[in-house]
Amino acid sequence: MSQTGASLSLANVSKFYGRVRALDGLTFDVKPGQFFALFGPSSVGKTTTLRTIAGLVRPDAGTVTIAGRDVTDAPIAGRGVSMVFQSFALYPHLTVYDNFAYPLREAKVASAEIDRRVKETAETLKLTHRLERKPSTLSGGEQQRVALGRSLIRRPSILLLDEPLTNLDAKLRNDMRAELKRLHRQFGLTVIFATPDELEALSMGEEIAVMRDGAVVQRGTPDELYEAPANLYVATKIGSPHMNLIDATERGDAKSFDTPFGIVGAGARAMANAKGKRILGIRPNDIRLARTGDTALAATVHLIEPLGDVTIVSVEANGQTLRMVLPEQQAIGMKMGDAAPIVIDPAKIHVFEAGTGEAIR
Amino acid sequence: MTSVTTTGAKSPPRILQPRLDNWPAAFILAIIISILAIALLPPKASFWVSLAACALAAASAVYNAWGRYKGGLLVAPAIALLFVMNIFPLLWSLGLSFFSYRANRMKPPAFIGLDNYEKILTDPTVWDRLQTTAIMAILTVAVQMVVGFLLALLFSKQFPLRRYLLILVLTPMMLSYVAIGAFFRYYYEPTFGLLSQFVRMFTGEPFILLATTQGAMAGIVFADAWMWSPFVMLLVLAGLVSVPKYLYEAAAIDRLSGWRQFWNITFPYIRGLLMLALLFRTIEAFKLFDVVFLLTEGGPGTSTETIAIYVYRQAIQFNKTSDSTAISYILLFTVIVLTNLYLYLANRRAREA
Numbered sequence: 001m002s003q004t005g006a007s008l009s010l011a012n013v014s015k016f017y018g019r020v021r022a023l024d025g026l027t028f029d030v031k032p033g034q035f036f037a038l039f040g041p042s043s044v045g046k047t048t049t050l051r052t053i054a055g056l057v058r059p060d061a062g063t064v065t066i067a068g069r070d071v072t073d074a075p076i077a078g079r080g081v082s083m084v085f086q087s088f089a090l091y092p093h094l095t096v097y098d099n100f101a102y103p104l105r106e107a108k109v110a111s112a113e114i115d116r117r118v119k120e121t122a123e124t125l126k127l128t129h130r131l132e133r134k135p136s137t138l139s140g141g142e143q144q145r146v147a148l149g150r151s152l153i154r155r156p157s158i159l160l161l162d163e164p165l166t167n168l169d170a171k172l173r174n175d176m177r178a179e180l181k182r183l184h185r186q187f188g189l190t191v192i193f194a195t196p197d198e199l200e201a202l203s204m205g206e207e208i209a210v211m212r213d214g215a216v217v218q219r220g221t222p223d224e225l226y227e228a229p230a231n232l233y234v235a236t237k238i239g240s241p242h243m244n245l246i247d248a249t250e251r252g253d254a255k256s257f258d259t260p261f262g263i264v265g266a267g268a269r270a271m272a273n274a275k276g277k278r279i280l281g282i283r284p285n286d287i288r289l290a291r292t293g294d295t296a297l298a299a300t301v302h303l304i305e306p307l308g309d310v311t312i313v314s315v316e317a318n319g320q321t322l323r324m325v326l327p328e329q330q331a332i333g334m335k336m337g338d339a340a341p342i343v344i345d346p347a348k349i350h351v352f353e354a355g356t357g358e359a360i361r
Numbered sequence: 362m363t364s365v366t367t368t369g370a371k372s373p374p375r376i377l378q379p380r381l382d383n384w385p386a387a388f389i390l391a392i393i394i395s396i397l398a399i400a401l402l403p404p405k406a407s408f409w410v411s412l413a414a415c416a417l418a419a420a421s422a423v424y425n426a427w428g429r430y431k432g433g434l435l436v437a438p439a440i441a442l443l444f445v446m447n448i449f450p451l452l453w454s455l456g457l458s459f460f461s462y463r464a465n466r467m468k469p470p471a472f473i474g475l476d477n478y479e480k481i482l483t484d485p486t487v488w489d490r491l492q493t494t495a496i497m498a499i500l501t502v503a504v505q506m507v508v509g510f511l512l513a514l515l516f517s518k519q520f521p522l523r524r525y526l527l528i529l530v531l532t533p534m535m536l537s538y539v540a541i542g543a544f545f546r547y548y549y550e551p552t553f554g555l556l557s558q559f560v561r562m563f564t565g566e567p568f569i570l571l572a573t574t575q576g577a578m579a580g581i582v583f584a585d586a587w588m589w590s591p592f593v594m595l596l597v598l599a600g601l602v603s604v605p606k607y608l609y610e611a612a613a614i615d616r617l618s619g620w621r622q623f624w625n626i627t628f629p630y631i632r633g634l635l636m637l638a639l640l641f642r643t644i645e646a647f648k649l650f651d652v653v654f655l656l657t658e659g660g661p662g663t664s665t666e667t668i669a670i671y672v673y674r675q676a677i678q679f680n681k682t683s684d685s686t687a688i689s690y691i692l693l694f695t696v697i698v699l700t701n702l703y704l705y706l707a708n709r710r711a712r713e714a
Contacts, residue, residue: 051610054614056610056613056614076613076614076616077616081614082614082615083611083614085607085610085611087605087607089605089607089608089610089611090611091608091611091612091625091626092608092629093625093626093629094625098625102615102617102621102625103615103616103617105621106615106616106617106618106621107616150611150615151614154615
């Protein structure tokens with residue numbers, strides 16, 4: 001089975017459901033063979049986006065281009081797109097074999113060829129011993145694989161996955177993550193998947209589009225999103241434990257801010273002659289305990305959460321808290337209320353406009 | 362219902378132990394007493410003796426339930442009413458079917474065993490009426506199923522005024538039989554009925570639909586189907602709306618044709634309900650009486666006389682009371698056998714599927 005992925009691009013796609021704006025000038029493009037994640041909390045338009053690409057939804061404005069061809073108003077057939085639904089949408093009254101075979105029968109493929117491809121697909125997905133079963137008798141993971149198989153068997157050039165792992169239990173999710181990546185490598189097709197789970201998006205997506213209110217807020221590789229979030233929305237959605245946000249004011253000296261923890265240096269991102277309100281974003285990994293000789297920020301221990309190899313310690317000053325990740329040994333003996341002077345790596349501080357939430361670079 | 366209270370500590374009675382809470386024994390006793398009384402005593406005395414025996418059995422059951430099955434006692438009035446109005450007449454008529462009895466004679470019933478049944482099963486008139494009933498049932502059920510099914514397909518789509526049209530379409534089902542009978546009498550009326558007027562525009566002759574056997578049959582089937590197609594529609598519609606929408610979307614992505622979508626996605630969801638509709642309508646059609654009686658009274662001649670009308674004539678017009686109970690029981694038996702056969706087949710198919 002050799003398939004090749006197609007490129008896809010959406011330009012200014014909008015969709016209204018009554019007065020609700022589901023998609024609002026959505027624009028992004030996906031390279032052939034890319035594993036692309038649409039990430040965002042529920043009801044930001046991820047599913048509508050996938051359905052628009054599949055052709056189940058006609059956009060009210062904008063264009064959808066697949067492999068260089070404008071398919072905005074084209075019928076579903078001929079787009080070369082297939083989709084795995086969140087609910088799997090297996091045909092409940094057909095066996096696994098027939099679930100696989102029907103898309104092919106419809107395409108008037110010879111029955112010997114159908115049989116060969118069904119067996120082959122079942123082999124790939126380790127479903128050979130389940131071919132005569134009804135979907136309702138299968139486990140969640142098996143149903144998921146049947147849904148995948150049914151989508152792959154027609155050899156689409158673009159595969160859409162709508163929250164593929166949401167309906168699976170935790171252990172199965174890890175297995176399926178690896179499985180999906182393996183299948184992607186094996187078939188080389190373009191995969192676009194929607195997920196509300198940042199771990200899924202980061203671990204699987206080669207590139208991620210972070211969505212909000214029917215539009216892409218930021219798009220980039222997992223590293224880009226983590227290292228340089230474009231605004232507070234992305235900053236707080238990506239990264240675990242979440243980024244610390246503290247109120248700050250420009251000191252106007254082009255190198256530091258006033259914060260509840262004292263004066264924090266932030267290198268080039270602080271402005272000269274400005275007095276604006278800012279929000280500083282600091283990843284818990286970029287804070288460490290002060291050693292002798294450091295210019296430290298004063299803080300007291302507020303909460304200790306041991307997680308085994310690391311301990312998350314919250315420190316507090318003037319009513320604001322910062323969470324930091326410490327190696328387990330450093331947290332031993334720490335008590336609530338202890339003084340814990342800290343040091344923040346100035347190069348790793350993210351600075352955001354307090355009003356708009358946009359990043360200042 | 363299974364609450365155990367202080368009286369529940371009593372050990373349950375042995376099978377024939379003479380105790381007031383031994384209700385199975387009381388029931389057996391009541392049946393024996395009743396049979397003996399009917400066989401030996403004059404009718405008036407036997408009636409009261411049987412009644413007393415039944416009352417004793419009921420009292421025993423209540424005594425047994427008192428304090429033990431309070432919930433059960435709460436439904437007892439309903440059960441008692443059902444017994445008096447329904448089960449007792451049913452059993453009484455079953456008994457009567459083994460006797461020679463006419464309601465308009467003062468003679469007491471005389472036991473004749475299976476003579477009534479023998480007479481009926483060898484009577485060509487009965488077989489003729491059964492045949493008429495079968496033809497009518499098959500025709501009307503077939504029309505109802507097809508029309509109801511198509512209506513359901515129509516109403517499963519969204520279109521303007523759908524809700525109001527749906528109410529209109531469902532109305533016939535809610536009308537009384539007499540109203541339907543009156544409607545269609547006027548429709549089929551030769552001098553001023555709509556149908557006759559319509560045909561006269563082409564032929565110039567008044568059209569008497571109910572004058573011919575086929576015409577009368579068609580008229581009845583049409584009226585009955587008009588009334589009950591909405592019932593089939595309602596059941597099928599319930600099945601159609603229960604099909605998850607995403608299956609159709611998946612089918613669209615898999616490019617399944619409309620025909621395949623119907624057979625593999627839609628039909629499995631409505632198959633059970635179609636069977637149910639078929640079962641209900643067949644049983645009802647077997648008992649077809651009202652519409653036929655109001656439209657043709659079995660005519661012309663006896664060509665549309667269903668078995669139900671035949672029973673009615675035998676029982677009410679000719680006062681052959683015990684004969685007609687025997688036919689009724691044969692009819693009941695037939696319907697029960699057909700129903701069970703049908704359910705058996707339906708279940709077996711469901712298991713295979």
